[in-house]
Amino acid sequence: MPDADPADVSPQAPLFRVVAGSPDAAEVAALTAVLLASGGTDPAPEPTRSRWADPRRALDAAAHPRR
Numbered sequence: 001m002p003d004a005d006p007a008d009v010s011p012q013a014p015l016f017r018v019v020a021g022s023p024d025a026a027e028v029a030a031l032t033a034v035l036l037a038s039g040g041t042d043p044a045p046e047p048t049r050s051r052w053a054d055p056r057r058a059l060d061a062a063a064h065p066r067r
Contacts (some may be wrong), residue, residue: 015035018028050059 015032023031
């Protein structure tokens, strides 16, 4: 995965919003660097369904009973 280029970030869309306190420019820059370095641009993968919860398992058991 290529690293995110800070130049690709739209200037109209803020990365985050400070809701409390009044950080100085250095603190905002440090937080911005950490957030950009952490990535997080890819969506989370879909959770895999347990084979125990798969409804096809019940159908297979009915079609192939144990002896």
